[in-house]
Amino acid sequence: MIDALVSSLSLIFSESHFLYLLFGVAFGIVIGVLPALGGIAGFSILIPFIYGMDKISALAMLIGMTAVIPTADTLSSVLMGIPGGSSSQATVVDGFPLAKKGQAARALSASYIASLVGGIFGALVLTAIVIIAKPLILFFGSAELFMLGILGISMVGVLSGSSLAKGILACGAGILLSTMGTAPATGELRSTLGSHYLYDGIKIAIMGLAAFAIPEICDLLRSNAAIAQKESGIGKGWLRGVIDVWQHRWLVFRSSVIGVIIGILPGLGGSASNWISYGHAVQTAKDKSKFGKGDIRGVIGPEAANNANEGGGLIPTLLFGIPGSGSMAVFLGGLTLLGIQPGPNMVGKDLYLTYVCVWSLAIANIVATGAMFFISKPISKLASIPFGLMAPFMIMIIYFAAFQTTFTNSDLYTLIVLGGFCTLLKYFKWPRPAFIVGFVISDTIERYFYQTLQFNGWGFLHKPGVIILGIIILISIYFGNKKSPDLQIKKNIKQLKMTSIFNFQYIFVALIYFYFLFIVIDSASLTYLGGVWPLAISTCMFAYMSYIIFFQKKVLADLVDTDFKTKKESIDLFRSFLWLVLPIILSALFGFLISMIIIFYAILISKTKASSLKINLITIGCLGVLLGLSYSMGLSLPRGLLQSLIKLPWPFG
Amino acid sequence: MIRKLGIFFLAFIYLTTNLFAAEVNFQGKTVRWLIPFAVGGGSDKWARYYGPLLSKNLPGKPNVIIENCPGGGSITCANQFAAMPAGDGLTILGDSGSTKFPFLLEDPRVKYNYNDWLKTVVLVSPTGGVTYVSPSTGYKSTSDFQKLKTVELKFGSQGATSLDLIPMIAYEILGLKVKHVFGMTGRGDGRLAFERGDANLDYQTSSAYLKVEETLVKEGKAIPMFSWGIVNPDGSISRDPTFPNLPHFVEYYEKVYGKKPSGPIFDAYKAFLGSGFSAQKMVFLPKGTSSDIVKAYRDTFSIIINSPEHKTSDNEEIGKYLQVSGINSEAVLKNTINVNAPAKEWLRKYLSDNHQVKF
CATH class of the missing domain: 3.40.190.10 (Periplasmic binding protein-like II)
Incomplete structure (x- = not known):
């Protein structure tokens, strides 16, 4: 084993292998920094090029790329409030408020150091555990995976912020939205309203953009200020972040463990590890009041976990050929293109290849941390320029990223509808984390609950793994509900005020209420196996909400009455949302490129005082980046009605 | 060695004569190969094996790019392909068993008809x-x-x-x-x-x-x-x-x-x-594509599957199965979609x- 470790290290530094590793790292940083492009996009772009490459170079490049994405994607999560990828959604929740407070530097340096520790930890675990991983993976059957899903859902309590009722209802809505599409057990269609696009349900990448990017952009367009509200811009605090990590070293360690374990288990994925470790950070904190408003622990925990997750995720992929996540599925395809057979040989005759992965992982994490410190300073200046200048670029990147999901305009429509919903969630102070956790974990619970019932019957409850996990869940709930007396009593004094009949919050609450009812009706017509999960959840939610509406006036006041209600604010919000709808309408008519040209000029002229030279330069520069990106990576742009009528030359066609 | 050279020579002659006879030339063009499945899956690996070979052997050596359009268990993309006009042979589709099953079971989502593609099927790849x-x-x-x-x-x-x-x-x-x-x-x-x-x-x-x-x-x-x-x-x-x-x-x-x-x-x-298996993966041109273009593709695939580099390849998606191209692929497809009542x-x-x- 030691021999293999040493010889793999010398392999990486021989010939040009190391250069490929560095290339992978550089590419990974680009993919990571660009919002919403994650591991799947990165692999999809690189894999066509590895055909015919030697194994070591290709592995080093691919691993180098995937290892640094969770480090690099923090940048957009913190600076712009756009999740850099689905595995850094939780980072936004506290990272972005920190940037707003002028502490971007602190948040970034803390996250890079935490990422580094998590990444190295993942590599260490991969080194040691490949030998004993098999029994571990086999131990986690469908019953245990189901219990892990329940553990994830049990975090909702701590992710709910000030209102538990809102948290539970948001989580329920998240769960039900994720049941849209074909039922895992029977293949029946659920709540798709006849749309072909929705047969596959809503993709997590689009959901992440909708939940975090759209509301933030809306908000920033409305205020048209720089992201960092303080004069200090990104602030200093680089050292402060390092000290933060040291102060919370045990949180880093525990989150790394969570990340690795979730990575090892196929079927949960990076997004789940990110959220579960965020929940863990909240529930183990003595003072929870700062979470969601810029608590550094909310950055450190998830960032350590998502890097550690990469090391863990390689284990089932290499040993079983079973990908633990979407990006690992693509990586697996790459392995077979290289002629590498995943399986027991990876700890046998091909152990050196496994250790090439380990070293690549460790080296990439170190190089990336250094590089990110280096490039963050200039890039983070973005946070202090007026938003009007940045808005068109961000809109372009978000829509381009969303379009990578299925390459149809429906991706954009879905994004804007969900984005509108999530913007309202934000404004009416519904906890988006609880909503997303429900969305992320629903499929795990449904799938494995059904499977375990079929394989083991109700006897699954007696399995030792299930009992152990059950105890962990109880402990987790206990810790989550302890020690936050300030939150419990805060809202109790509120009275229901009927300020006006036409209060949009009433309509919003009614909308959610009727959505639950709709799912009850929709799933009642399905077969038992296909419909039982959405039916159970929607019935509970509908009943719970009815109970609140008819018997719990205080809680109802909590649901419909937040501080946000001036008429001007509402109109401003609606206007800035229209800025986001407009590019989609234009794109559907004239194609993406023409739509972007119009939007760039429209926003830059109306929202900034920039000179016409500057406006032209920004537009040409940004669209140049877009075209370069799509051309070099062979990715297409959304086409519109115009393109279907007449044939236009590239890049318009 | 001599045999190898001979085959190459024949292939070369075949290609050039074909090029002049049919006047099909894709020089400077880009062929989009639609794969209705995600990157890294079986169909994707299969297409990425054939992609470079296709690019090398098609008249005019066009670029061949693999475009993944996953969704709806491959039905969505196949539907879009079926709605495309006959065109210039620059768009092709690779299907799989999961594209054929919904058609055979008369799934209402299916808007494509394999009978339309009888004349335009150019490759059949089996598995087991x-x-x-x-x-x-x-x-x-x-x-x-x-x-x-x-x-x-x-x-x-x-x-x-x-x-x-x-x-x-x-x-x-x-x-x-x-x-x-x-x-x-x-x-x-x-x-x-x-x-x-x-x-x-x-x-x-x-x-x-x-x-x-x-x-x-x-x-x-x-x-x-x-x-x-x-x-x-x-x-x-x-x-x-x-x-x-x-x-x-x-x-x-x-x-x-x-x-x-x-x-x-x-x-x-x-x-x-x-x-599902014996004729699992196929390559099609849009229905109504001119016979010259279809022939160019069929000939190209025949050259590829008879080339020595293909025969010694150890691509796992191809395995030891006999690949079918040319007019035979038509017969195979006909057989595949004829399920008795x-x-x-x-x-x-x-x-x-x-x-x-x-x-």
């Missing part, structure tokens, strides 16, 4: 599969079959109308008591369930089964039963060339029952085995009675 059982069932060899019939078997399936329909029919014909546990996200999931002991019956497609053979079978944790076999163009079934020592399904049935399987249920098996009727009734599939 092997089923195996856990020794915990008491099954050691074929002679334990009667014992196996009394055991409750559990099988992790991807869904009643997925490729796992073929094992479902096969087990039904054999009269095995099988509980199909749906919701597996891939065959790898099924194997994991088997290894954990949750399931005690499983199958893998050829490339994946080779790994099972290396590990589980060698360790005595899995007993192979039979391969699905390969449907020949004349409708007969023969042994899988990747597993020449394993009996195929029909042989196995004859051995344990002493007679050949027959009836609509067996016709259904043959029909779906054909479209009683077989279809039986299958639809079986699926709706036993697995609540709604048609």
Whole structure:
């Protein structure tokens, strides 16, 4: 084993292998920094090029790329409030408020150091555990995976912020939205309203953009200020972040463990590890009041976990050929293109290849941390320029990223509808984390609950793994509900005020209420196996909400009455949302490129005082980046009605 | 060496004459190869194997890019392709068994019709599969079959109308008591369930089964039963060339029952085995594409599959299976989509009675 470790290290530094590793790292940083492009996009772009490459170079490049994405994607999560990828959604929740407070530097340096520790930890675990991983993976059957899903859902309590009722209802809505599409057990269609696009349900990448990017952009367009509200811009605090990590070293360690374990288990994925470790950070904190408003622990925990997750995720992929996540599925395809057979040989005759992965992982994490410190300073200046200048670029990147999901305009429509919903969630102070956790974990619970019932019957409850996990869940709930007396009593004094009949919050609450009812009706017509999960959840939610509406006036006041209600604010919000709808309408008519040209000029002229030279330069520069990106990576742009009528030359066609 | 050169020479002559005769030339153009599945899946690997070869051998050496358009279990993208105009041969589609099944089962979502593509199919790539059982069932060899019939078997399936329909029919014909546990996200999931002991019956497609053979079978944790076999163009079934020592399904049935399987249920098996495995992946041009362009593609694929570099390739998605191009691919497709009415009727009734599939 030691021999293999040493010889793999010398392999990486021989010939040009190391250069490929560095290339992978550089590419990974680009993919990571660009919002919403994650591991799947990165692999999809690189894999066509590895055909015919030697194994070591290709592995080093691919691993180098995937290892640094969770480090690099923090940048957009913190600076712009756009999740850099689905595995850094939780980072936004506290990272972005920190940037707003002028502490971007602190948040970034803390996250890079935490990422580094998590990444190295993942590599260490991969080194040691490949030998004993098999029994571990086999131990986690469908019953245990189901219990892990329940553990994830049990975090909702701590992710709910000030209102538990809102948290539970948001989580329920998240769960039900994720049941849209074909039922895992029977293949029946659920709540798709006849749309072909929705047969596959809503993709997590689009959901992440909708939940975090759209509301933030809306908000920033409305205020048209720089992201960092303080004069200090990104602030200093680089050292402060390092000290933060040291102060919370045990949180880093525990989150790394969570990340690795979730990575090892196929079927949960990076997004789940990110959220579960965020929940863990909240529930183990003595003072929870700062979470969601810029608590550094909310950055450190998830960032350590998502890097550690990469090391863990390689284990089932290499040993079983079973990908633990979407990006690992693509990586697996790459392995077979290289002629590498995943399986027991990876700890046998091909152990050196496994250790090439380990070293690549460790080296990439170190190089990336250094590089990110280096490039963050200039890039983070973005946070202090007026938003009007940045808005068109961000809109372009978000829509381009969303379009990578299925390459149809429906991706954009879905994004804007969900984005509108999530913007309202934000404004009416519904906890988006609880909503997303429900969305992320629903499929795990449904799938494995059904499977375990079929394989083991109700006897699954007696399995030792299930009992152990059950105890962990109880402990987790206990810790989550302890020690936050300030939150419990805060809202109790509120009275229901009927300020006006036409209060949009009433309509919003009614909308959610009727959505639950709709799912009850929709799933009642399905077969038992296909419909039982959405039916159970929607019935509970509908009943719970009815109970609140008819018997719990205080809680109802909590649901419909937040501080946000001036008429001007509402109109401003609606206007800035229209800025986001407009590019989609234009794109559907004239194609993406023409739509972007119009939007760039429209926003830059109306929202900034920039000179016409500057406006032209920004537009040409940004669209140049877009075209370069799509051309070099062979990715297409959304086409519109115009393109279907007449044939236009590239890049318009 | 001389033979190699000879083949290259012939190929060269063939190509150039073809180029001048048909005047099909893709120089400076880009061919989009639509793959309605995600990157890294079986179909994607298959297309990425052929992509560069296609680019090298098509007249004018165009760029060939693989465009993945996953969604709706491949139906969405196939529908879009079906709506495309005949065009200039710069867009092609690679399908799979999961594209054909919904068509054969008359899924209302399907807007494409394989009959339209009879004249424009240019390549057929087969594959196979092997089923195996856990020794915990008491099954050691074929002679334990009667014992196996009394055991409750559990099988992790991807869904009643997925490729796992073929094992479902096969087990039904054999009269095995099988509980199909749906919701597996891939065959790898099924194997994991088997290894954990949750399931005690499983199958893998050829490339994946080779790994099972290396590990589980060698360790005595899995007993192979039979391969699905390969449907020949004349409708007969023969042994899988990747597993020449394993009996195929029909042989196995004859051995344990002493007679050949027959009836609509067996016709259904043959029909779906054909479209699901023996003619699993195909390449099409849009319907109505001019015969010159179709011929250029067919000739190009013939050159590729007869080239020495293809014959020595160890691409696992291609395996040892005979690739079909030229006019023969038309016959194969015709065979594949011709399911007789009683077989279809039986299958639809079986699926709706036993697995609540709604048609």
